Amino acid sequence: MTTMLLSEILGRSDVPTVEISGISNDSRDVSPGDLFIAYQGSQFDGHSFIQDAVNAGAVAICAEQDQPSDFRIPWIKEYDVAQRQAEFAARFHGFPSSRLNVIGVTGTNGKTSVAFGIANLLDNTAFMGTLGWGLPSTLEETPLTTIGSVSLQLSLSQLLARNFDQVAMEVSSHALAQGRVNCVEFDGAVFTNLTRDHLDYHKSMRNYADTKMKLFEQPELSYGIVNHDDEFGCVIIDKLQQRNIKCLTYGANPSADLSWSGVRHTSRGLCGYWLSPWGHEEFFLPYYGSMYVSNAAAILLTSLCNGQEFADVVAQMRTLPPVPGRMEFIKRHGRLTVVIDYAHTPDALRHALVAARAHAQGRVFCVFGCGGDRDVGKRPEMGRIAEILADEIYLTSDNPRNESPDSIVDDIMQGIAEPDSVVVELDRQIAIQLAIEAATPKDVVLIAGKGQESSQEIQGQRIPGDDRSMVENILDGAHLCYSG
Template sequence: MKQKELLGNIEHVIRQQCHDDDIKQIVYDSRKATPDSLFVCVPGEKVDGHDYAKEAITNGAKTLVVEKTVELYSGINIIKVNSARQAMAQIASKFYGNPSAKLNVIGVTGTNGKTTITYLLRNIFEASQQKTGVIGTINNWVGNEKITTERTTPEAPDFQQLLKTMLAEGVKTCLMEVSSHSLSLNRVDATSFQVGLFTNLTEDHLDFHPDMEHYYKAKKKLFAMTRKANVINADDPFGARMIKELESNEMTTISYGITEGGNLDLRAMDITMDFKGVHFIAKGLGMNHSISLPIPGKFSIYNALAAIAASRVMDIPQNNIVNALEKTKGIPGRFQRIDEFKDFGVIIDYAHTKDALENVLKSIRQFAGGRIITVFGCGGDRDTGKRSKMGKASGELSDYSILTSDNPRSEDPNNILQMIESGVKSTGGKYAIIENRKEAIRKAILMADKNDIILIAGKGHETTQTIGDKTDHFDDYEVALDVAREEKII
């Protein structure tokens, strides 16, 4: 594709024009530059792409997109733009043929629930014989082909290429988690969404966002990119604010929730919950159906309502929705029960914020026949403010807390544990500190009595643990089973 066609309406200045060759690839990593590629010099948090322009050229790049002044390399086209990230997203979309315009893209954003909702939607759409793609935290999927993912939302060139691959493979609907990072860093610019879905907003990622207002405004960007409807959780305070602020928007806004009163478009009524799942009647948007979802917890009702609302916007028949939800199997690391334990329960969950941990613990309390024993930690090199808050939540809502390592990364694990401990201490709750995560899980299993529930929180689906500069295989689900076998419990 020619440079002029790729640049389109992007505001730019040609600093140097040496050729009119076809551009054969868009790259932002100098190591992946190939002959006749276009290299976008993206300033990053730790490294600056402008410093790697020469390496990209050595590897074959013939065109540079920059936002800073760089050397005028011989034979290289140099295009200056106001924002390399914004330009990269628009260039990538154009290069791959604007694939989102030919797909039904449903974007899910919010602090909690994104992964579960995309998986529920996948089940619903495939039950209606629609081939789907999924982009998210656990894995990316093109139909039944699993693709390993490095981040929740890929960088723009990788994202647009993935959408093009989905089109080529006959995918009709793409269900994707849209992170606040991706919205702030322009990864999904130049993307057309049929539906935008907002789950909730609680304290998270404040190592990246300066405050909650910045976090909220990043999430809100998605809802200016939709073509069919915006689906919002009206029971969440930020969701209620979002609905009000979208009133002036010409796009249809659909509200869902469980709170009585108010003018909700979709509501859950007659709710019951137990260890096996949730049961409710979904009313609104053409629904008046009893639903049994085999995933426990109040939050599961909200996730189901979100999936129902988005499905109805896309004209999925009511019975297909109900049947797909009721056949849903457990989602890795999302309130995932380990069925091999018989005398007491063991649940793996990704809860890594105060709000998520509170929601999971409150849900467990509704059906726990004995004590709740919670094993958790907090990630290193991330938001430090949530550590004591998570400790406080566990101290208040658990009968016993076991503080351990999550992914300490470059931080001293003991410093992280001390921060969490301050929150637990403030509640007077019982706790132990065991830095080794496997041994922490072992203690929980050995101390559990009949009808107790063990919650292993924080890592969920993750299969590695990073301590210092070393990353080793570690899967909470596998470790819990390994310990139980070592102790001859199962």
Template sequence: MVKKMQASKLIKCLRFKKVLPAEYEDFTVSLLTQNTKEVIENSIFVAVKGAQFDGHRFVKEAIQAGAKMIIAQERVAIDGVPVVYVENSKRAMAILSSHFYGNASQALRVIGVTGTNGKTTVTHLIEAIFRAQGEETGLIGTMYRKIGSEIFPTKNTTPDIITLQRALNKMVERHVSTVAMEVSSIALIQGRVWGVDFDIAVFTNLTRDHLDYHKTMANYEHAKSLLFSQLGNCYTGNGDDKVAVLNIDDPVGRQFQQDTAAHILTYGIEQPAMIRATDIKIHSQGTDFKLHVFDQVWPIRVKMIGRFNVYNILAAFAAAYAAGVKSERIITALSEFSGVKGRMQLITSTTGVSVVVDYSHTPDGLFQALKTLDEVAQKRVLCVIGCGGDRDHGKRPKMGEIAVKYSDLAIFTSDNPRTEDPEKIIAAMLTGVPGKSEVPVFVKRRAAINYAIKQAQPGDVVLIAGKGHEDYQIIGKEKRHFDDVEEATKALKLKEQADK
């Protein structure tokens, strides 16, 4: 429960401010929000200046809805309601929400996971490990927010500051012990995790993504580094110091060792890491490897396919190990984990054709998925791929090139075109196609999936890439129901009927 708090007491946590008028009628704060649609009587409204909306323009609307105090960084022309002027409204919002929601993260073990690929799988693996220890767990990420077994919808990989603090507070109320959280680069730059007391931070990898926002890879790397540079700067000696878990095979992971004061736990396959995998054998039922933990070695079999999933497993193992879970218990939990929806999700049928749905929406993610499937496919690998609209234009030719180069048959289609013309997106992908390769093109994603499965023969694997767990397609500004798993299942059933 959020404790009742007087406005005068709450704003004391803002050290540098100016309150106008200095004298005002105090009140018990009912809600802290930056959204006028949430405002109720006795709310505090924080006017945040963002890229698309400026909260200062909606102050009067907030007051009409019941706001009794305004936090602002620019002058607002209102009377009768106190305004707390600060240098940066967003920073003030982080400080206020942390206090208002009881500094919830300090009562939790919070494990943050950042990197281009693998965040969702690693957080689910971490959640499964701690749940297997009998703990109540929380999860925050791309697919949903989760408290115990209860699932809540989410808009962003990492929520806004207030939503995040509310969620953490709810987790404390529900006796959660460990929270696994995806931390996006955009969230780090925008300060959405300011005030969150991370205990362990995990880095998966860094490859091209989000350059529509960050513009350069250097900026993207800097954004990721913030999770580690902000990870605490003192050593208690009580065994609860902060830990940075780093993929040492990635040069950026090696660089992050210099960016953090935290204890460092490395993992990898190629480099001599503290936690390492060797003798990797990938097969249709999963992956086998030897797990080295300092001087100890265990054989391990997991139900997940691919070398990149070995990295995900190592990352999750290292996070749990850093938290003090015994190696044997971690291995047992990992061995029982069956995977995440839309992450190399296998759909089988009686036709002899296998379909894999995966979220691989970056050049490296697509390459890794195709490389993995090439190792396990009995015959050909077919690939259905598109690129999202209103996002990084530069990766489109690269995605097209990788799809054609590393599959036996690539089919280009729409992803989430958003406000762009899907044909122009596909045309940009085609500019990366090497030589005179001919690529079947279907603007309608359903038609592309049906075509791929019709073309597939026994022993072939069809990869449907890019959307993974998503059960929608964004066309224009409209979100329409569309699920790759559902569409593939329907197409396989039609193929089964045709084969009878």
């Protein structure tokens, strides 16, 4: 078991001599011998849980508030604990990221697909992100796209213990703003795109963009991979060039380092041609949706920056495994096609619907909702996009959290010109079943918003249920009476 003196963890000598065997900022996870870190968060005040941590065996407290006069274990007051806890955890675990090649992937959409692809292509590389963390084929679940800084440093140390050399990590804007990736030494950084999301948190697109930029301001950064087609991507390119940091670009624009042409949709995936200084190569990608060409380009360039050969990577990408919950096609012989996708932003929904249309011989059905306690402004925009690009719309629940599902649907309806044509069914499983039963074998049913998620967040409860299982049960269960 790793132990360290409290003075070493905090980097100061004016504290009691206490041996620490672990660090936690969640009283429910405290083990005997731990240092408990308390601070005022956006939703909860950690100081309210200090006694719970002591009862669980914490031997010292690091907090932003003054020590009560009758407190019986060491209580160290520190400033800006929320941001500095990463420093304490990194020090305790021996700065694990300094012994790993860490590749950060940020952007509104595509983070999971790009990071997952990198982890599958590069040798001995772990994945950390929305799907979980660890070996891509056997991931352990995580509650957030980028986990909290204390848990993150522990996970990085565990990856080292498992003899991983590299990690491809999704880096969310929340993580950058809240300091969750402080003291993570990023060797490479990848930017996918910037479109509307999280404005409930960031308040403006400018703030959102400035937060994303933080990943490309990391002092240890060796290279950046940037989407040349994105307006904010061009700002990042300028920033990297000013810092004399290697920057490779990708995009449909031929001026990018890696571009593409002749993209075709097939029943098995995407075909086309890569155009680059490393050669022109025909490619096949086992994915659906034109956005995956852009994602694949980011994966390819990252592989080149990590010593891979261009032609070898192009060949390996032909057999990349599917990304769970990302444009997953489910089809039964003689029946319609169902697509499950994580799309929960306007831009992602647009791309998913365009991809569904490319594979539909008949109509496109869209089953979706919007998350509660999140950016309200994107709801009518998603309704507008669905009405333009889908033939049939089924509105349902998608993690309503503490909001009324009816209220969320009302917000979405604000963007729909003909609301009477929309089917509203708040029970997600029933909504999915209604859409599938209404479709014909030539139609495509897109179920958007939750992807691989295994539960719904409703009034503080997690209700089990995942879209894939629902779809498979419906397709394999009752006889479907196709309309039309």
